[in-house]
Amino acid sequence: MSDIRISKIGKPDILQTSDGRLTLSVPIQIKRRSGRKLVTLPNGKIAKDQPWGASTTPLQLALARGHRWLAMLEAGEVKSLKExxxxxxxxxxYVSRMVNLTMLAPDIVAAILDDTLPDNILLFDLAVDPPALWEEQRERVKRVLTP
Incomplete structure (x- = not known):
């Protein structure tokens, strides 16, 4: 059975006992970022696929709201964004800006869903008056990333 013990950060180590079992020591740190717990590896990188950090980001939530509201409008469940x-x-x-997110380029949407969009890209940058052409959307994202 596995046993997890937390101790001070050290060097990676593998110990083998006389009965053939292995003990693997992996140095990690758990840090809080944006209210989420993230595992930081010894090289300073953030570990991916962290089950306890699976909460939705504000951008993901906004994207989901926009799609839900657009679906309500298209299905005739509501007559207008005002409703x-x-x-x-x-x-x-606010409703209009969230619905604007449904028109984003597929690669930008994928980056939002994968949470790989850089932190300095704000909801405002994506939702307010987005260009109709995907290439122009990508250029806007690049401009925000370039200081």
Whole structure:
């Protein structure tokens, strides 16, 4: 059976006991970032696929809301974005900005879902008056990334 013990960060180590069992010592740190716990490896990189860090990011939540609200509109469940805003108790412009996210380029959407979009890309950068052409959207993202 596996046993996890937390001790001070050290060097990786493998110990073999006389009965053939192996003990693997992997130095990691657990840090909090944006309210999530992340495993930091000895080289300073963040470990991917962390089950306890699987909470949705604000961008992912906004994207999901936009798609849900667009689906409600397309299905005839509501007649306008204004009606969605009234139902949800939010501002009309907020609903409009979230629906704008449904028109993003597939690679930008994938980066949002994979949480690989750089931290300096804000919801505002993507949702407010996005260009209709995907290439122009990519250029806008690049401009935000370039200081």
């Amino acid at each position: 969605i805003a009234a139902r949800e108790g939010v501002d009309n412009s």
